[in-house]
Amino acid sequence: MxxxxxxxxxxxxxxxxxxxxxxxxxxxPGVAADHIQxxxxxxxxxxxxGARLLDLGTGGGAVLIEAQAFRPDLRLTxxxxxxxxxELNKAITLYPGTRLENLPFDDGxxxxxxxxxxxxxxxxxxxxxxxxxxxxxxxxxxxxxxxADGVIVRDNLPRLKALREAISPAxxxxxxIQAVRQQKKSAPETWQQLxxxxxxxxxxxxxxxLVKELADDIARIxxxxxxxxxxxxxxxxxxxxxxxxxxxxxxxxxxxxxxxLAEALSSKQQPAHLEVVHVPxxxxxxxxxxxxxxxxxxxxxxxx
Numbered sequence: 199m200x201x202x203x204x205x206x207x208x209x210x211x212x213x214x215x216x217x218x219x220x221x222x223x224x225x226x227p228g229v230a231a232d233h234i235q236x237x238x239x240x241x242x243x244x245x246x247x248g249a250r251l252l253d254l255g256t257g258g259g260a261v262l263i264e265a266q267a268f269r270p271d272l273r274l275t276x277x278x279x280x281x282x283x284x285e286l287n288k289a290i291t292l293y294p295g296t297r298l299e300n301l302p303f304d305d306g307x308x309x310x311x312x313x314x315x316x317x318x319x320x321x322x323x324x325x326x327x328x329x330x331x332x333x334x335x336x337x338x339x340x341x342x343x344x345x346a347d348g349v350i351v352r353d354n355l356p357r358l359k360a361l362r363e364a365i366s367p368a369x370x371x372x373x374x375i376q377a378v379r380q381q382k383k384s385a386p387e388t389w390q391q392l393x394x395x396x397x398x399x400x401x402x403x404x405x406x407x408l409v410k411e412l413a414d415d416i417a418r419i420x421x422x423x424x425x426x427x428x429x430x431x432x433x434x435x436x437x438x439x440x441x442x443x444x445x446x447x448x449x450x451x452x453x454x455x456x457x458x459l460a461e462a463l464s465s466k467q468q469p470a471h472l473e474v475v476h477v478p479x480x481x482x483x484x485x486x487x488x489x490x491x492x493x494x495x496x497x498x499x500x501x502x
Contacts, residue, residue: 205279207441210434212257213282230477230484234314234342235264237475237487241312241340242269244491249309252277252332254298254325254341255316259286265312266290275308277301278316299324303332311339315350315485318343318449318459326462339463340489344450345474348483351450358443360406361436363399370395370409371433374416378426392416412436456486463488 238261245251248271253261256276265272266287274289277296286292296302298320311333317325329339344350364371373395377388396413403409412432419428451459460472471492475485 205281207438207445208257208278208280209282210438211442212278212280212284229479233477234475234485237340237342238264238312239268241310241338241489241491242272244338245269245272245310247271248273250307250334251275251310251312252301252303252308254311254313254329255279255319256283256292257316258284259290259292261312261314262286262290272310279320299328301328301332305331306334306337307332309334309337311337313341313343315342315344317341318451319445322459323462326459329463336468338490340487340491342475343456343459343486343488344446345483345485346450346452346455348450348485349477349480350484351446352482354443354446356403357406357408358440358447360399360403360408361440361443363402364409364412365433365436365440368395370399370412370416371429371436374420375426375429375433378420378429383420383425451486456488460488463490 242265250273251262251265253259253265253274253276256262256278257280259276262274262276263286265274266289275291275293276283276286277293277298279295279297281295283292283294293302298317311329333339363369366372370392373392374383377383377385377392382388392413396409400409415432416429419425419432422428456472460470463470468490471487471489473487474483475487477484
């Protein structure tokens with residue numbers, strides 16, 4: 199069961215995001231986004247005409263946007279635990295503030311169910327029961343899930359350490375907030391202290407561009423009006439991102455957990471197919487793919 203603070207963290211994220219049809223994973227390098235897109239296009243091509251598709255943990259609607267571009271005939275619905283989501287095309291129906299473990303739909307309503315980096319954040323056993331309740335007989339599903347040893351988890355954990363340090367009592371953001379509260383934001387000693395903290399933090403986290411980004415934002419905010427209000431909003435954003443990365447670390451599937459999930463989804467009539475997704479040219483795993491269908495060659499994009 200997702201914690202309320204996790205829902206708040208994602209609501210904070212999506213309330214400030216805009217949905218744009220830039221592919222399934224717009225923030226990833228092109229080779230990774232293209233590879234994941236191929237997986238989705240194969241799945242969409244396999245669905246019957248006019249199929250009803252439900253996307254679990256839809257967030258910004260990346261999977262639904264891709265589905266609509268490739269298969270305009272599909273009837274698309276998305277649910278997410280976040281209470282605020284970006285606006286999508288009117289042909290896509292969204293249900294914000296909806297738990298994956300308690301879906302507001304009739305039995306057998308959907309011919310297809312998808313999830314991209316979402317189902318693993320939920321109470322998986324309860325969510326699987328809901329998947330089978332709302333999935334039509336002989337319906338299809340495809341879930342792409344975080345891999346515990348994958349590059350996404352690997353790259354985010356060092357970032358989490360830098361975020362935590364920024365809001366610690368000796369960190370950049372904490373120190374800046376205290377200086378503003380004490381009306382010392384213009385004092386030379388304040389800037390000298392921030393410079394020392396920045397140098398030490400950058401030395402401690404040399405691969406994290408986040409450190410300089412935070413320092414630049416702090417300097418800009420402190421040089422302008424409403425510094426305290428903006429710094430507090432910045433601290434909230436840092437805290438929310440930290441919560442999202444912690445949820446990622448907790449939800450990412452080890453090989454054992456991925457096998458358990460696939461076994462729970464399997465039936466005699468429809469076994470689940472589990473495989474590791476690798477991005478071309480990258481040795482580390484990227485994600486897990488769990489599907490009611492075996493992997494085949496992806497189709498050529500038809501349009502959109």
